[in-house]
Amino acid sequence: MSEAGKRTWGGLVGVALAAAALVAILDLVVSQVLPPPRFLEVEDGVAQFAAGDPTVLVLGSSHLRTFEHVGSELARRTDSQGRLVAVPVDWGKVSSYRWTWEHRLRPLLDETDASGALRRTSLRHVILVTQWWDFRKLGPGDDPLVNLPARSWTFGDWLADVWANGVTPYNQNYVLHRWSRLFAGSVLVQFRGRTAILDRIKSTFRPEAEAAALGERYRERLRYFRQYVERGGEHLFDPEDVNALDALVREWKGRGLDVTVVLYPRMRGMLTDKALVSPIGLFSSWMAGRCRDRDVRLVDLSWDHPLSDDDFGVDLDHPTDDANRRFATWALDGVLRFLVDGDAPEGDTGGGTP
DSSP: OOHHHHHHHHHHHHHHHHHHHHHHHHHHHHHHHSOOOOOOOHHHHHHHHHHSOOSEEEEESGGGHHHHHHHHHHHHHTTTSSOEEEEEOTTOOHHHHHHHIIIIIHHHHTOBOTTSOBSOOOOOEEEEEEOGGGGBOOOTTSOOOOHIIIIIOOHHHHHHHHHHHOSOTTTHHHHHHHHHHHTTTOHHHHTTTOSHHHHHHHHHHOHHHHHHHHHHHHHHHHHHHHHHHHGGGGGBOOHHHHHHHHHHHHHHHHTTOEEEEEEOOOOGGGOOHHHIIIIIIHHHHHHHHHHHHTTOEEEEOSSSSSOOGGGBOTTSSSBOHHHHHHHHHHHHHTTTHHHHHTSOOOSOEEOOOO
């Protein structure tokens, strides 16, 4: 290569490195001022389970952010004798919960030491936190369910799938989520393709204008979800999820564990009269019969709960941290009091739909 060519390539490399450094510095600065939220994931819950000897396992979707606060309050009230581990499989579906139990959690519960004795012997309670969406049949127009490879797979699971099927859009979700977790503190990675970071910047410098825009987006989202939930009853019940529920309950009770199903609180403003009949009422009635036949405690908080609409965040699905703390106190004073007392009352709990 000529001397001039070397200088040209050297200049291009220098420009590229300078641009990359500038982007990295900008990302670092913005991430310090407006850090992206960090939420508990499957691997975090599994790591907590592996590192300790929990007395309570909670399995469900991202709604288990609430049960992080329940766990903290339980530990405080019991002087850490009650040890709750939440394992959230974001984006729901009971079939995904079953896979996570069978492949990630059950091996830990059955793990033995050099003498052959079980390493973890304290587990007494299992709580499945669910809602109607977890049993929804996905149709041709729905996005494929990718929370399993993204959230629950290990590298070995990904490698086995690639070996069997090659690189596919499905198993690529494992790689994409690992990349996201690797740069959990980066706003550019966490908010790639979304407007959340721009919205936060706008709210800092133009609070009044951004508040009005946020209000309109909130109303649009509320209208969309009301219609979406109303149509939910048309898609119940996915046989794979129904079978997964039965398999989980059968195994847990076979191990002598106390099993509770919690129907997660829904934002009341999202539920129209039609939605209260179906899917909410339909699902509550179906689950009540299912739990009764299998001698499982049901805590139905679909409608009967202490949270107001203002307690839910802008996604209309997850309560705020302050609301979660208040919910934890309320639950351990009442419907989940047995976790504090160390015993298991008989019968169903919870009011269901009005």
